[in-house]
Amino acid sequence: MRPVRVVVYGAGTMGLLATRMLKEKGAQIVGAIARSDAKKGVDLGTLAGVDKLGVLVDTDAERVLGSVRPDVVMLATQSFIPEIYDQLAMCIRSGANVLTLAEETFFPWNTSPTLTAQLDRLARIHGVTVTGGGHQDSFWIHQVGALMGASHRIDSVKGFATWNADDYGPDVIATKHVGETLEAFEHAVGQGDAPPTYGRNVLGALAQASSLTPVGWEATVRPVIVDQDRTSRSLGRTLSAGTVIGYSDVDTMRTAEGPVFTFEMAGYVYGAGESDTNEWNVYGEPDLYLGNGVVPSYTTTCTQWVNRVPDVINARPGVVTIDEMPPLSYRALPLHRYVDGGKLS
Amino acid sequence: MRPVRVVVYGAGTMGLLATRMLKEKGAQIVGAIARSDAKKGVDLGTLAGVDKLGVLVDTDAERVLGSVRPDVVMLATQSFIPEIYDQLAMCIRSGANVLTLAEETFFPWNTSPTLTAQLDRLARIHGVTVTGGGHQDSFWIHQVGALMGASHRIDSVKGFATWNADDYGPDVIATKHVGETLEAFEHAVGQGDAPPTYGRNVLGALAQASSLTPVGWEATVRPVIVDQDRTSRSLGRTLSAGTVIGYSDVDTMRTAEGPVFTFEMAGYVYGAGESDTNEWNVYGEPDLYLGNGVVPSYTTTCTQWVNRVPDVINARPGVVTIDEMPPLSYRALPLHRYVDGGKLS
Known part of the structure; x- marks a missing residue:
């Protein structure tokens, strides 16, 4: 079974902390997207304070998503569904599962029901899962x-x-x-x-x-x-x-x-x-x-986000909230070892 | 959908506390088994300090199990698998799922592997589930x-x-x-x-x-x-x-x-x-x-045991330990409302 292929979308503190943790858990980081030009062209590993990854930060999300075919996009940009709707839709259309830290995404059905239903429909059509994780x-x-x-x-x-x-x-x-x-x-x-x-x-x-x-x-x-x-x-x-x-x-x-x-x-x-x-x-x-x-909620926001990667790959297509998933579980082994058979073939 | 039919096996403090909680959660208590003659013929409700249930305590487990066809036997007699093996086997052969408070049953695979494998095989043959619940x-x-x-x-x-x-x-x-x-x-x-x-x-x-x-x-x-x-x-x-x-x-x-x-x-x-x-x-x-x-572990031993009733009915046949089940969940509604469709038909 091959490693999980991940794009880090948002090169802020959480995206960079996740970069180290994803590497340590055997994920293959295949792309990095930032919104500001300041980080463009810099190696993601350098930004994250780890060894170079050979992954240069890009600001053109569509180009990254269209070229590297990740299993999961780790999205940490803004907090609310209306703000990130277009980012989510782009990830979904590229065929990637999305695991976000946007707080509203944790259970968006009661605060953004219409946009959530649209995302759910789009994700089902493209056969991918959208989930909000984090400290919650x-x-x-x-x-x-x-x-x-x-x-x-x-x-x-x-x-x-x-x-x-x-x-x-x-x-x-x-x-x-x-x-x-x-x-x-x-x-x-x-x-x-x-x-x-x-x-x-x-x-x-x-x-x-x-x-x-x-x-x-x-x-x-x-x-x-x-x-x-x-x-x-x-x-x-x-x-x-x-x-x-x-x-x-x-x-x-x-x-x-x-x-x-x-x-x-x-x-x-x-x-x-x-x-x-x-x-x-x-x-x-x-x-x-x-x-x-x-x-230590700063750290646990990131640890839980990373530990959910296999569950998001395993989950049915659509908007799938954490309460519908198995209990959050410690991942001692590389993340791909927890992915259901065939999902990474 | 009909109520869950339960036999209370063991009329000690936990069996009697469970009797009240099961009634309050809409279960139908259809039989009661005690091991000592002292409680024989007494209404289980009277023993439990609630209204009469029309269920008289019997000491002949085989007779009770053979006549009332429960969905679940709530077994609270002894603590170890060797002690309760015959009780478990009898419940299984009668076609009832078993949910015990026996501490070893919580995860018996490492301490009584041979007897557990025998119970697992027997439970699969009879299409029922054996699970240990409680405060753990x-x-x-x-x-x-x-x-x-x-x-x-x-x-x-x-x-x-x-x-x-x-x-x-x-x-x-x-x-x-x-x-x-x-x-x-x-x-x-x-x-x-x-x-x-x-x-x-x-x-x-x-x-x-x-x-x-x-x-x-x-x-x-x-x-x-x-x-x-x-x-x-x-x-x-x-x-x-x-x-x-x-x-x-x-x-x-x-x-x-x-x-x-x-x-x-x-x-x-x-x-x-x-x-x-x-x-x-x-x-x-x-x-x-x-x-x-x-x-309040005295109470929570019983609350968790009762809240697991729907999960034991829903589970696949065999010895199914709690870690293989969905997270323990609060049951606001009658227990049968949480049972998968058709299981109580």
């Missing part, structure tokens, strides 16, 4: 679903996760309203000045994984206020006590069967010693809890 | 497997779980060497006076779930010593500082692919405020952690 996979679906499976009766499920907005540069910091007064924050958010939440995609996938029927959604935003001075590396300045240092997206999903789900995702500028967290409580008979201590 | 399902396989799926490279996996030996009566207390001096304990354990561990069954299932190949096993026993006086309810006396209050089974599994697994299960007499615990660390790139806080 293990930490927000498969671990949580397994916890829920130990319930006799669920009244509610409450998840809480944090991430350090200071790790993602000034652009992200700006969208998180860091450094604003509470009044300015509340005014801006009242004007709708916050991107859509990803919690709805996570909860939609959890509902589908548990055969539950969503019947109502709410989303609210809750500011995080610093109680003593804290320095933001991204902003290069100190945020004084009482300032907004980020906010939580709080999504609520009601289901026809009864259980109410809440997921709060808090992105803010961390203080000393803080780390990413992930905690879930299931209330009912009995009450259940799961926590992941110090969560 | 979510907490020691599916949550842990999902955590491992977020790894790029695993060096080792370490699990630690505790349970209160004082909750299980004087018989269990006696097997845990509670109240002995360290010298007496070490002498007894040196003579082989400890039951086989269940950790090996758990680790074997984890290996199979992760496509890893076990190549070496070790089991050790570690005493738990009380550091100040503690009262045992089961024994009705105080254990003074320095006394053995139970022990840990520590199982180690080496794999051909590299990762080394250790699972320590500590059963001892709890002090005030202690509760069951479950913690797993995965060491590698990156390091990962999972903890379940206060674990």
